[in-house]
Amino acid sequence: MAVTNQLGIDLDKYKWGFHDPEKYVYKSRKGLNREVVEMISSMKSEPEWMRAYRLHSLEHFQQRPMPKWGADLTQINFDDVFYYLKPTEKKERSWDEVPETIKNTFEKLGIPEAERKFLAGAGAQYDSESVYHNLKEEWEKLGVIFLDTDSALREHPDLVREYFGTVVPPEDNKLAALNSAVWSGGSFVYVPAGVHVDIPLQAYFRINAQNMGQFERTLIICEPGSYVHYVEGCTAPIYTTDSLHAAVVEIIVKEGARCRYTTIQNWSTNTYNLVTKRAVAYRDATMEWIDGNLGSKLTVKYPSVFMVEPGAKGEILSVAFAGKGQHQDPGGKVIHAAPHTQSVVVSKSIAKDGGRAGYRGLVKIYSGAKGSKSAVRCDALILDDQSRSDTYPTMEIDEEDVSITHEATVSKVSDEQLFYLMSRGVRGDEAMNMIVRGFVEPIVKELPLEYAVELNRLIALEMEGSVG
Amino acid sequence: MADLEIKDLGVQVEEKVILKGANLSLNKGEIHALMGPNGSGKSTLANVLMGNPFYQVVKGEVLYKGEDLLAMAPDERARKGLFIAFQYPVSIPGVTMSSFLRTAVSARRGYDKELMPVGDFQKLLKQKMSELRIEPAIVARYVNEGFSGGEKKRAEILQMALLEPEIAIMDETDSGLDIDSVKVVADGVSRMYEQAQGKLGILLITHYSRILHYIKPSAVHVMFDGRFVVSGGPDLAEELEQSGYEGIKSQVEVIAAEVKNEGAVRRAGKVFWVAH
Numbered sequence: 001m002a003v004t005n006q007l008g009i010d011l012d013k014y015k016w017g018f019h020d021p022e023k024y025v026y027k028s029r030k031g032l033n034r035e036v037v038e039m040i041s042s043m044k045s046e047p048e049w050m051r052a053y054r055l056h057s058l059e060h061f062q063q064r065p066m067p068k069w070g071a072d073l074t075q076i077n078f079d080d081v082f083y084y085l086k087p088t089e090k091k092e093r094s095w096d097e098v099p100e101t102i103k104n105t106f107e108k109l110g111i112p113e114a115e116r117k118f119l120a121g122a123g124a125q126y127d128s129e130s131v132y133h134n135l136k137e138e139w140e141k142l143g144v145i146f147l148d149t150d151s152a153l154r155e156h157p158d159l160v161r162e163y164f165g166t167v168v169p170p171e172d173n174k175l176a177a178l179n180s181a182v183w184s185g186g187s188f189v190y191v192p193a194g195v196h197v198d199i200p201l202q203a204y205f206r207i208n209a210q211n212m213g214q215f216e217r218t219l220i221i222c223e224p225g226s227y228v229h230y231v232e233g234c235t236a237p238i239y240t241t242d243s244l245h246a247a248v249v250e251i252i253v254k255e256g257a258r259c260r261y262t263t264i265q266n267w268s269t270n271t272y273n274l275v276t277k278r279a280v281a282y283r284d285a286t287m288e289w290i291d292g293n294l295g296s297k298l299t300v301k302y303p304s305v306f307m308v309e310p311g312a313k314g315e316i317l318s319v320a321f322a323g324k325g326q327h328q329d330p331g332g333k334v335i336h337a338a339p340h341t342q343s344v345v346v347s348k349s350i351a352k353d354g355g356r357a358g359y360r361g362l363v364k365i366y367s368g369a370k371g372s373k374s375a376v377r378c379d380a381l382i383l384d385d386q387s388r389s390d391t392y393p394t395m396e397i398d399e400e401d402v403s404i405t406h407e408a409t410v411s412k413v414s415d416e417q418l419f420y421l422m423s424r425g426v427r428g429d430e431a432m433n434m435i436v437r438g439f440v441e442p443i444v445k446e447l448p449l450e451y452a453v454e455l456n457r458l459i460a461l462e463m464e465g466s467v468g
Numbered sequence: 469m470a471d472l473e474i475k476d477l478g479v480q481v482e483e484k485v486i487l488k489g490a491n492l493s494l495n496k497g498e499i500h501a502l503m504g505p506n507g508s509g510k511s512t513l514a515n516v517l518m519g520n521p522f523y524q525v526v527k528g529e530v531l532y533k534g535e536d537l538l539a540m541a542p543d544e545r546a547r548k549g550l551f552i553a554f555q556y557p558v559s560i561p562g563v564t565m566s567s568f569l570r571t572a573v574s575a576r577r578g579y580d581k582e583l584m585p586v587g588d589f590q591k592l593l594k595q596k597m598s599e600l601r602i603e604p605a606i607v608a609r610y611v612n613e614g615f616s617g618g619e620k621k622r623a624e625i626l627q628m629a630l631l632e633p634e635i636a637i638m639d640e641t642d643s644g645l646d647i648d649s650v651k652v653v654a655d656g657v658s659r660m661y662e663q664a665q666g667k668l669g670i671l672l673i674t675h676y677s678r679i680l681h682y683i684k685p686s687a688v689h690v691m692f693d694g695r696f697v698v699s700g701g702p703d704l705a706e707e708l709e710q711s712g713y714e715g716i717k718s719q720v721e722v723i724a725a726e727v728k729n730e731g732a733v734r735r736a737g738k739v740f741w742v743a744h
Binding site for chain 1: 518519520521522541542543545546547551552554557558560561562563567568571572575576610627631
């Protein structure tokens with residue numbers, strides 16, 4: 001069935017632009033004030049400290065000006081956003097209990113498929129609340145906690161209180177303050193010392209209500225010597241007014257532990273995607289961010305790793321694809337605050353049809369962080385003359401005994417490559433696709449198989465019609 | 469009409485004229501060698517036949533199985549059975565040989581939306597690689613990236629074997645190969661030619677005659693300065709081997725005036741094409 005908006009644009013053309021009729025138990029009114037925040041907290045029956053935390057954050061949000069140093073945020077109207085929705089009455093645990101309409105959405109997103117394959121524990125966020133959570137039993141036996149953050153606050157209040165806001169405090173930036181005031185959902189992961197979670201933990205995030213802001217809050221704690229790979233995939237249906245996504249992700253990687261956080265995003269092209277992601281890595285710990293950004297109107301996101309003890313490692317791999325009317329402003333920050341810390345940043349951006357994609361990054365090495373190493377590489381591929389790529393690398397190096405490299409390339413798809421592929425019978429658009437896929441391959445190969453397939457498919461969708 | 473008919477083809481790059489009027493007829497089942505010194509226009513001809521956008525055709529026409537070849541995009545030419553083994557294949561970082569080859573073979577075999585089933589493809593690939601004595605590890609690598617000169621040439625021949633062309637242009641496939649590699653490549657091409665049983669025509673572009681010891685052409689053409697100047701039988705290649713291009717060139721010059729008046733002149737079994 002064809003769905004069109006007022007302008008007669010065929011919304012079905014947006015592959016994942018389907019949406020269920022809204023069926024929410026509770027929907028807050030638009031806009032944000034003290035009353036809305038109090039209401040959110042009381043609906044969730046939260047402890048007093050969280051209520052106070054939210055209100056403190058709100059105050060900070062209201063006082064703080066919009067950041068002006070980067071991408072254009074002036075079009076966001078915070079009064080035109082719903083800050084809280086509750087889609088179903090209670091949490092669902094088994095797939096059979098999930099309401100049919102919501103299940104349909106997941107079917108379209110391929111969640112059950114993923115489940116059958118190698119998904120054992122899945123947290124799926126459907127608007128503000130998780131409706132489906134399944135955690136493999138042996139992990140529970142090992143003491144691994146994988147819950148939505150609301151449930152974690154109820155079931156493990158002390159653990160949440162100990163770490164919540166310690167990596168990204170509300171005072172960090174305006175959007176972090178907003179999230180801290182109105183957060184809902186997100187994932188909470190706790191991995192006890194020495195436990196290796198072999199199968200990736202996965203969560204799908206999805207915005208479903210028009211003008212719905214999604215403010216999930218994710219907190220991951222890796223105790224010493226543990227390992228976990230957390231994967232989030234985001235798709236949002238298309239709507240005609242702007243949506244806002246302002247998430248906060250905090251990760252604590254303790255001594256000798258390793259955490260990998262993989263994101264594949266395909267927000268609809270009217271979504272503002274403003275995310276604060278930060279990890280602290282302690283002695284000999286490793287933090288890896290893998291970040292695929294497609295869709296959205298504007299993405300501003302700089303996953304960070306603070307290496308605070310000797311031997312800590314940080315790695316940030318990102319892919320950004322900006323099409324018509326889109327601005328991708330991703331990047332990364334690596335903070336070397338201890339000796340013998342190492343970081344690698346690889347950024348690949350693609351711009352077409354007048355899109356704008358780039359890299360904004362910071363390498364900071366504190367005095368005394370002797371023997372530290374950092375390697376940054378950013379490659380941009382521009383598919384036509386209307387598109388744009390910007391690179392803003394910042395380096396603050398206060399220590400001499402370090403090794404720093406920075407490489408940047410900007411290239412166009414070469415006629416020789418296109419001709420070579422076409423001379424083998426490959427059609428022009430597919431040839432362009434192959435070249436773009438090859439360009440992002442160094443990052444795609446780091447993804448779990450089904451996400452690699454999905455990212456390639458998303459890129460193919462973005463690429464449709466890019467040749468003659 | 470021949471399967472590939474090149475008529476008075478003129479080509480330039482920006483302002484530089486490279487082909488000044490080339491003529492050639494090639495049929496399936498035939499092997500023609502195209503020889504000539506560096507810079508005579510051989511590679512330009514090969515690239516123009518495949519549709520390289522770098523070159524501009526300024527005159528003449530090319531008919532492929534009766535159709536206007538120059539009006540087709542390169543991919544259409546390939547799907548219709550034209551193939552070129554490049555002298556300098558480009559690399560495509562991040563794209564594995566196996567996925568590229570499967571896409572190409574699927575296109576050539578007329579799979580439209582989907583690719584050839586992976587099992588069928590793997591079987592075909594395995595068979596062709598063993599026939600050509602190509603290391604299987606090559607297909608897991610990115611297209612031509614980091615390949616040695618010999619690996620690149622063998623990879624081109626592998627593509628030719630997989631795509632089963634009707635007319636194949638081999639652009640100095642032997643250059644840069646040691647003598648053993650030339651033999652392996654030549655054996656592979658000869659086998660393909662025999663297996664095709666008259667359904668494959670080859671235009672073998674070469675600077676040296678050594679590959680012609682392994683692949684016997686039915687006709688030999690020589691190009692100078694953007695034109696075909698001499699055509700003849702296999703013995704023309706041997707003559708070139710002995711006298712070099714200078715020997716032919718002096719003959720060409722001697723009869724140039726004569727040819728100018730009469731067009732093609734037949735002398736000692738060779739056709740001289742100095743002017744048309």
